[in-house]
Ligand SMILES: Nc1ncnc2c1ncn2[C@@H]1O[C@H](COP(=O)(O)OP(=O)(O)O)[C@@H](O)[C@H]1O
């Protein structure tokens with residue numbers, strides 16, 4: 001078991017108003033699996049993922065990733081945790097605009113202990129020929145493919161993707177999903193993906209439904225679809 | 233409604249880019265302050281000097297003759313001039329203290345009273361203030377001259393001694409030299425003193441030089457020999473004032489301009505970014521029928537407000553230290569400080585020029601940004617910051633990631649990197665200029681004479697002598713010459729004993745040069761534009777006669793404008809009586825008969841008080857270096873802040889990826905290091921050319937030739953350390969900003 005979340009609570013305070021975003025969430029995912037968190041906007045998906053990713057701190061509860069109790073780590077330890085184990089993919093790609101595609105990958109490999117070769121990951125996402133392009137010269141799908149390459153260059157144990165297809169058209173989305181499934185198979189990378197598109201759940205091993213800060217449904221997918229067969 | 237939105241956006245931009253806003257404001261204030269302060273300083277300096285010259289009737293020329301002139305009135309009407317005979321002698325008050333005492337004039341070179349009152353009765357005396365104060369003489373005190381007591385009734389300034397040089401060969405006044413004036417009657421009581429004449433021509437359109445030459449001829453026609461003739465234009469005691477005013481007004485324009493240029497870069501940047509962000513709104517406003525003018529004016533309001541407040545906040549306080557500065561410089565220039573006035577033109581310029589330049593440059597930026605069509609503007613939000621040609625052209629495949637990232641970061645904004653480069657260069661120029669000030673002062677005070685003179689006393693006689701000198705003394709003959717067509721520049725040709733033991737001159741190779749040849753110092757050779765062995769023409773100042781000299785060797789020294797040659801050869805070449813001389817180098821005090829009118833300078837005096845004189849210079853240098861460091865710090869802090877502000881998402885992203893704070897700071901903030909170093913290196917040649925042009929202007933206005941600008945290695949290193957220190961301090965301040973950026977910044981990116 002790679003991810004084990006239990007009784008996770010998180011609330012935000014804006015002024016005098018306290019919003020309870022996560023109300024005792026529990027979730028488990030095995031190594032090598034793809035997990036999808038489904039839920040409407042504002043249900044707390046990103047909050048949950050940020051807590052697992054060690055970007056934010058919870059109020060109470062426990063998160064264990066690969067045997068590490070993330071919720072008890074100091075800031076410095078969290079930094080190391082993110083650096084050594086996690087890959088991130090964001091909805092809006094977040095590429096550094098003044099760096100080329102290749103250089104964007106190097107931002108991550110620069111601090112990894114045994115990164116993959118830049119060309120290798122670029123080839124894996126079919127972006128090798130655009131290595132010297134700048135992000136603004138790429139389509140959304142190409143930018144997200146670069147971002148995916150950046151996430152896997154350190155060969156992370158866990159890939160966290162927050163709405164990776166949220167800003168893409170159908171074809172581009174499909175190619176991203178195909179790549180992610182390929183990565184999962186090829187490198188046995190555990191992937192936790194957020195989406196509000198329930199069709200995407202078709203390629204997941206496990207699906208969690210989040211509603212108003214609570215997991216309302218957990219589902220083990222018996223018939224995993226290849227990405228290219230997903231339709232919406 | 234939309235306008236309100238824009239206003240709110242402006243407020244937001246101001247708070248988001250507070251450091252840029254404050255930084256540009258400080259630069260505008262600083263520029264205005266210096267422009268106003270130094271400009272008013274120069275104006276007052278010039279005005280006070282000019283008033284003094286006119287009100288106290290400064291001479292047009294002065295001269296000394298071999299015999300007294302008998303028919304002054306006749307000569308006056310023939311030359312259409314006022315001529316007044318004066319008397320003077322140098323009195324040795326104590327060891328190292330020389331007082332040059334003048335008889336009171338009535339028509340020309342009238343004493344200006346700086347403090348106290350003029351002499352009215354016998355037994356009263358006026359002293360120049362610096363001499364009085366530094367030697368403990370107050371108004372009302374007594375001073376003993378030749379055994380008789382005189383009451384000091386006041387402090388004076390003389391229009392022909394505004395720069396208190398003891399000898400015309402000197403470059404700087406020395407603390408042990410002063411001037412005094414007593415009544416004619418008292419002076420007669422001394423029973424000594426050599427006469428000299430001051431001339432003031434009546435008004436006429438003819439050039440002074442021509443009239444001066446005509447008067448000389450008139451005197452010679454009378455059969456009177458002229459021993460010395462100095463036009464006011466060539467008199468260092470007078471014309472150094474003009475040179476100083478010129479240098480101050482040069483600096484008062486150059487430094488503020490450089491600082492204003494830096495402010496322009498920042499303000500243009502703020503405006504440009506503001507418009508880029510607002511392009512959708514602007515497009516909407518156009519679409520709604522707003523006029524271009526309204527939108528232009530709208531975006532000009534920010535730079536206008538910055539420039540107006542900045543120039544007022546700088547120009548008005550700039551008036552405050554003017555009096556202190558004038559009185560500070562009047563320790564070196566003896567001119568009465570009657571009143572400080574504010575020059576309206578300069579004041580207006582200090583207020584208007586920054587506003588004009590800032591607004592004009594902003595206008596150009598706005599125009600170039602708003603040239604696109606409304607439709608384009610509406611679409612503008614999609615258009616991300618472009619990649620500039622340098623970023624595109626760069627091939628960094630072979631470079632390590634850190635360097636690659638840092639280069640990309642710096643090149644991302646050309647205006648930012650230009651600002652940093654120029655800013656550091658300006659700070660460097662200021663600092664090195666300050667250092668070179670110290671070096672040239674050192675040179676003027678010591679280097680000029682210490683290297684070559686090997687005697688204790690230098691005597692100058694007002695009349696030619698032929699009597700033998702005692703053991704330990706060597707005669708010399710000297711006269712002033714000018715190169716043809718350059719009357720401002722003058723040099724001494726000196727006849728000295730062949731194989732003189734009083735002068736140590738070395739050639740380029742370091743070998744000792746014997747004075748049995750014709751030897752020129754470097755400044756003299758440069759002035760005449762000559763090399764060894766070439767014949768050159770020179771004009772004797774006193775009578776305008778032309779001679780040809782051939783220089784055999786050039787001595788490796790900058791000690792004044794001299795050509796040395798054997799005295800016998802000198803007398804022959806210049807038609808002087810054989811065996812005659814008009815000066816002596818000596819290691820013993822000469823026991824001269826009372827009627828031999830002369831002046832004497834001890835070498836110790838020349839060296840004494842160097843430290844004392846360096847005092848104010850040192851504090852000036854300290855101030856300049858401190859200002860340079862502050863400017864450097866402001867600039868680096870500003871650039872660091874911009875880099876942080878423009879990289880919040882990148883920094884946040886790096887934190888998410890697991891970069892440590894130190895690693896982020898290293899990549900982002902240290903990227904400026906190379907530009908700072910480059911800016912410093914750029915500053916060195918700029919300093920050279922700045923100092924070079926200053927030296928040139930000194931040479932042109934007073935014919936002073938000083939060694940070429942050479943920045944010494946220790947000062948380069950010290951300056952570098954100061955700049956790097958300022959850089960480290962401002963980087964430390966920016967580190968906190970880097971640390972404060974939350975990881976959520978990147979997560980929010982693209983959401984709005
Ligand atoms: N930093 C924050 N401060 C205050 N409220 C927040 C913050 N982050 C998220 N929220 C609130 O928490 C709720 C869940 O947000 P989020 O986890 O982003 O939802 P989702 O990703 O499912 O759309 C939302 O109501 C949001 O407004």
Ligand SMILES: [Mg+2]
Nearest residue numbers: 045046047162
């Ligand atoms: Mg979300």
